[in-house]
Amino acid sequence: MGATAVVTEMVAAAGLSRRSVKSHKLLCFHVEEEPIGVQLFGSRPKDFEEAAEIVSGLGFAFIDINAGCPVKKVVRNGSGSALLRNIPTLAAIVRAVSSHTSLPVTVKIRTGWSPAEPVPECLPGILADEGAAAIAVHGRYRTDMFSGKVRKSEIERIVRNSPIPVIANGDSENVFVALDLIDSTGAAGLMVGRGALGNPWIFRGLTGKPEDAFPLPGEVVSVIQQQYEMMSEYIPENHLYHILRGQLLHYIKGFRGASELRRKATGVDSMEDLSDILYELEQLLNLERQRSND
Ligand SMILES: Cc1cc2nc3c(=O)[nH]c(=O)nc-3n(C[C@H](O)[C@H](O)[C@H](O)COP(=O)(O)O)c2cc1C
Structure with missing residues (x-):
């Protein structure tokens, strides 16, 4: 439908490094899904080193690191959005991945842990220095979970401070809202999640004419x-x-x-x-x- 790329669901770096069959099954994709990135989550740089090596030869176009998942089970282990409160570990993870793959590395973040703990202005620069090629930002704090409106000005703040392209994400429920998210944040790209469920034509509308988003x-x-x-x-x-x-x-x-x-x-x-x-x-x-x- 025109999407530039898609990403797998998150796969545990630790699962891959201990050769878990369940984790490896999540790496299965269809050629028609290409270009496809693989998303890894975890909290230990060592796991990411091994996971990066494992996924690098499988045909993925890039490796994405999850620093945005708000789910309790995930953050309890220091993974997902918990990494936004532990920048040294997040930086070490980005370094671990980029030094063990020749694929581009991207990082998916939220705008911070909470309004009292937004991501520091230096974060995009740190991620870039460690080897990240782009950052995707879901415009919510971890404490927002999925409620309230997407925080466009917070995405815009990250765009302003980033030496690498930023992809805006959150609440693109139709083509017009999605176009506004790009305009109002100045982001280099757009990521659509729930708005594509039952509506893959949103990508056709975004890459072609907005009216192409409405199928026959x-x-x-x-x-x-x-x-x-x-x-x-x-x-x-x-x-x-x-x-x-x-x-x-x-x-x-x-x-x-x-x-x-x-x-x-x-x-x-x-x-x-x-x-x-x-x-x-x-x-x-x-x-x-x-x-x-x-
Ligand atoms: C059921 C569900 C599963 C998700 N799984 C992931 C995931 O594995 N990795 C990830 O980075 N984000 C995941 N997300 C978050 C989305 O990628 C996206 O950031 C969020 O839904 C906001 O964008 P949207 O409003 O366009 O959906 C998930 C969201 C939902 C609703």
Whole structure:
């Protein structure tokens, strides 16, 4: 759809270094996902050294270091956004990775731990000196978790202090909000998370004309079919429909009849069920389109 790159979910550096099968499975990707970066999380530079060596030969385009995850289980171990309170360790991790790979290294951060502990102005320079090629910033503090509005002025402050490109992130729920996030922060790039669920066309709108972000009914149906086919290659049948139902709900919203169809989608349990839902979805989207043209 036009996205420049995608990133894996976070993979434990310690898991890779102790050869955990579960961690290694997360490194699996499809050629059509390229260029793809791998995101590592952890708290010990030594684990990152080994993890960087392991992932470097697998076809990834870059290695991203997670210094933004707010989840308790992660920060309790000094990983994710806890690294924002421990700049020497974060710097050592960036150094460990960049000295053990020839791939570009990026760092994903938040704006700080809390409003009382924003990231220091020198942080972008430190990350750059240790070998980082770019920084992605989710415009929230760890204490915000996912609530409140994205803090654009805080992203802008990091952009202003950074010698390397900054990618803005947070709350890009549609193409217009996303374009405003770039404009108001002066960021070099944009990262879209939740806004792409059920709406991959956001990337088409961002890289082309904004109106390209709004798909035709037939396009919605064919992308869901494509997603289903790709998912069925990776996910065993006993999990497939459970995960598919969650994905369908992201697509079925914002038009008349959506709530009734969502209810039906929560019962999808076979390919036939899916075909019925997609048939109905296309009808409803066509009706909605006619209404907006009238
Ligand atoms: C279910 C879920 C899982 C996430 N997993 C990761 C992750 O593994 N690594 C990461 O850096 N951010 C992760 N994030 C955070 C997103 O990358 C992003 O920073 C955040 O959702 C804000 O951007 P958005 O409003 O565009 O979604 C996750 C977010 C959600 C909702």
